[in-house]
Amino acid sequence: MQKIAIVGGGLAGAAVAMQLIKQASKPLSLVIFDQSGQFGRGLAYQPRQVAHLLNVAAGKMSLDPALPEDFLQWLQQQPQFAGDERALLAQAYLPRAVFGDYVAQRWQEALALAAQKGLQVSLRPVTVTALDLTDRNAPRLQSEGVWQNYQQLVLACGNEFPRHPTGFAALCDHPAYVHNPWSDAWLKKLKPDSQVVILGNGLTMVDTLLSLRAAGLKTPVLSVSPHGYGMLPHRHPGLQLNQFSQLLPQQASLRQLLRLFNRARHQVRRLGVSAEPLIDALRPHTQRYWQQFSGAEKALFMRRLRHLWGVARHRVPLHLHDQLQQQRLHGLLEVHAGRVLSVSAAGEQLVLQINSRMHRDMPVHEFDYKADLVLNCTGPEQDYRNLPGHLLQQAIATGTLAAGPLGLGLAADVASLRVKDAEGVVQPTVFAIGSLLRGELWESTALHEIRQQAQQIAAGILAH
């Protein structure tokens, strides 16, 4: 019997497990490890995430690439959406908790199918602490001090907490500092008049702001990020720029792409359309272009364009964008482009010295701000070398695995999704999925990529 282990039982781990169960025609034993003790939903789709919305329309959120309408069909079977028109549902940005319910149901159905097929599936709510690939054909995992052999492994460790801002000794251990913005534990400390600073200005900032307002916060919230770019809404849904798509070459340098993009941007602007449909047109090609870029081009992109790309790519639903604009207009959300210069503790509060400007045309100014809560919303850490004690940090340090380009995620063979060791040799029995492939593929975090990769990894494992 084929013995397979998946490290991580979030959305990606569950997607691989579901594909394995669906595709398996022979007995197999599947062990799924998840240290959170939860399987299927992962970080982003917990039941408490009712106020937090999907940033992808429901019509594009099927778990199975072979059944693109699956989420829509499931929605129509739910009492709260039974009367809604299908086309409307397909365009809707629904609560992430609803998507989590869908995953949870498909997960239960998959477990029932596994039982019917006689497949062994066991869920282990523990941390995998070490990985040993000395025998390439018999990878080993350690958990609770015990080593176990498998034939195939899938690394689906997903999202890590954000990186601590460097150089601020007073910050990290202070009770006012929140390292994990996705947990709700910090909301208990909140009072209606708390002074709150959010480090970061992306989708996690938006989620956090919604949680703060839902919990009754009445005071202005400061968001501090290097550029302070405004969030963009989803405008022009469904607009496909075929002419621009046809101009996109098979191979291109970063410079060529920028030239093409800027020319097209002026054309669409002339007709009153914003540049986001151009970004959508680039999306199917992004992984290919990223792989073609030289190391210097990737580094240049990260240095100069990453934040702009992030804003244009990761947009918010229109009505949420309106809410953000209202808060800005009423002084309840201050978006600062700048940085924190120093942090000092003042009893239960933290004093942040901030150097920023609130608009491109405004002068830079420096000020001190006393905060009851400082939330780190700078996005998940993607360089495992910065995570002491992490399974993948150890594996990279010993050369068993290697960090991906620019230190992002893991080095991998993108054709088979198998990881590489420090010598660049492909490990024949170990796969990686989702954000672990960020350095190799750049676009590798959304469901769109995860479901394709899950299907491919399951087929690769079963063909072994």
Ligand SMILES: Cc1cc2nc3c(=O)[nH]c(=O)nc-3n(C[C@H](O)[C@H](O)[C@H](O)COP(=O)(O)OP(=O)(O)OC[C@H]3O[C@@H](n4cnc5c(N)ncnc54)[C@H](O)[C@@H]3O)c2cc1C
């Ligand atoms: C807040 C947020 C919102 C998002 N919204 C959308 C969206 O609307 N649409 C979209 O397409 N995508 C969205 N994404 C992107 C993507 O769908 C998610 O990142 C998705 O949750 C990734 O799933 P995952 O399983 O890779 O990671 P996670 O959900 O982070 O799961 C990884 C799991 O691995 C476990 N784990 C890690 N290491 C170990 C170990 N050593 N031993 C045991 N267990 C371990 C963790 O406990 C965790 O449960 C969102 C992402 C985030 C963070």
